[in-house]
Amino acid sequence: MIKKFTLTFLLLGLCFLAYTFTHNTVQSYNASAPPKYTGSPGDAQDCTSGGCHNGSPSIVTGWITSDIPAAGYTPDTTYTITATATETGTNKFGFEISPQLTSGNPLGAKVGMIFVINNTETILISTTGTGDTKYITHRAAGTTGTNNSKTWTFNWQAPSVDPKSVTFYGAFTAGTSASSDHTYLSNHTRGVDLSGLDETAFTEALGLTVYPNPASSVMTISLFHEQPATLDIKLFDLSGKMIKSIISDQNFSGDFTQCFSLDELKKGLYFLNVEINGKSCYKKVIIS
Numbered sequence: 001m002i003k004k005f006t007l008t009f010l011l012l013g014l015c016f017l018a019y020t021f022t023h024n025t026v027q028s029y030n031a032s033a034p035p036k037y038t039g040s041p042g043d044a045q046d047c048t049s050g051g052c053h054n055g056s057p058s059i060v061t062g063w064i065t066s067d068i069p070a071a072g073y074t075p076d077t078t079y080t081i082t083a084t085a086t087e088t089g090t091n092k093f094g095f096e097i098s099p100q101l102t103s104g105n106p107l108g109a110k111v112g113m114i115f116v117i118n119n120t121e122t123i124l125i126s127t128t129g130t131g132d133t134k135y136i137t138h139r140a141a142g143t144t145g146t147n148n149s150k151t152w153t154f155n156w157q158a159p160s161v162d163p164k165s166v167t168f169y170g171a172f173t174a175g176t177s178a179s180s181d182h183t184y185l186s187n188h189t190r191g192v193d194l195s196g197l198d199e200t201a202f203t204e205a206l207g208l209t210v211y212p213n214p215a216s217s218v219m220t221i222s223l224f225h226e227q228p229a230t231l232d233i234k235l236f237d238l239s240g241k242m243i244k245s246i247i248s249d250q251n252f253s254g255d256f257t258q259c260f261s262l263d264e265l266k267k268g269l270y271f272l273n274v275e276i277n278g279k280s281c282y283k284k285v286i287i288s
Contacts, residue, residue, distance in 0.1 A: 033096045033137040033171075035127045039185040040100050040169035047094075047171050047183040055183060057171065063186035064097065064168050066156075072193035072240065075280075076160035078115070086149040087174035087182060093150035096125075096137040097170040102189055111166040115155040118142070122152055160280055163192045163240050192240025194271045194282055206281075210272060214286035220259045221246070225276055228253040232275040235265075235285075243270065252276075262287050 039046035039057060047053045066081045073079060085093040099111045114136050116122050121142025124133035136154050144150070158166075167189040175181025206223040213219065221233060231252035235244040246260050265287050272283045 032123050032125060032139060033094060035096075035098075035125045035135040037096050037171055038098045038100075038135070038169040039171045040098065040167070040187075042100055043098070043169070046185060047096075047173050053173060053181060053183050057183040057185045060184045060186045063172060063184065064170050064188035066168070066188060066190065068190045069193065071195075072191035073158040073163075073166070074193055075158055075163045075282075078155050078157045080117075080153055081156050081168060081188075082151060082153050083170055083172075084149060084151045085145070085172040085174055085184065088148050090175050090181075091145045091148060091150070092143055092174070092176045092181075093145050094138045094143055094173040095152060095170060096135060097154075097168055098135045099156060099166050099168050102165040102167040111164060112159045113157040115157065117153050117155060122154060163194075163236075164242075165189060165191045165240050191238075192236070194236070194238075194240070195269075195284075206274065206276070208274065208283060210283055210285055214288035215262060216288050217262055218259050219262055219285065220257065221272070222255075222257045223274065224255050225253060229277045230275075231256065232273075233258075234273045234275075236271045236273055238269060238271075 033047070036043040037045055037047055037049065037052075046057050048055060048057055063085060064081065064083050066079055068079045081097070083095050083097055085095060087093075099114070101111055114124060114134065116124060116136065119139075121139055122136055123139050125135045125137055126133045127135070138152065142150075142152060156168075167187050169187045170185070172184040172186065173181050174184065206225060208221075208223045210222075211220055225231070229252055231247065231249045233246040234242050235246060237243050243265065244260070247258060267287050270285050270287060272285050274281055274283070
């Protein structure tokens with residue numbers, strides 16, 4: 001009888017310890033959330049995944065904003081991203097945001113670079129532990145809001161190579177208990193604006209000529225690069241979507257001239273992207 005009682009007591013104790021460990025693991029996310037919990041198509045999980053927080057997430061709009069113009073971002077330009085969570089009756093909040101391809105790439109490909117503004121309230125986190133910090137989340141000191149709201153800000157540097165539309169995917173929590181708080185998902189999408197790019201340095205450095213421009217059926221590209229290099233030439237539309245891959249050469253040097261057909265393309269303004277050894281420049285072209 002004594003042995004049976006002792007065994008029962010021991011099992012109850014182990015259950016209590018298991019519950020306490022799980023509970024404390026959940027609460028430890030007050031310090032920072034783990035990566036890949038933004039609710040994006042690529043991450044495929046949010047704050048309610050894995051039993052971290054109860055319930056189902058609610059979709060909200062306007063919680064992520066930026067100073068990126070509606071026309072789109074300019075490559076290699078830094079912008080400020082603002083995240084704001086609100087819920088009546090609480091001043092405790094958390095968040096995680098990641099800039100990702102709008103297409104919802106199944107590999108969760110990220111776009112651009114994040115820079116922390118306030119490192120006492122936010123922190124960059126990595127999926128690999130080797131500096132791949134494409135997620136930003138709260139610190140313990142950055143979870144307390146005022147007037148039922150909490151705002152975080154960080155900087156984002158737009159990509160300079162192969163730009164595409166970007167979506168900032170974010171997951172938010174509001175409340176003081178993992179068993180009773182609420183999870184929200186929001187996102188913010190911006191395209192690419194290449195219309196204001198300066199082509200002077202690009203043209204001079206490579207001796208680039210594109211002719212005829214405007215063109216209706218065939219266009220010719222000519223350039224020169226003395227040293228062996230990797231060359232990629234692509235055509236983008238105004239939204240930053242790649243329309244055509246013209247060439248990809250891993251061992252290019254010297255003179256380069258190539259014609260390509262425009263027959264399948266709609267009339268309008270496009271951007272020719274020439275990338276040499278990872279350095280990218282653009283030239284406006286018109287299809288008439």
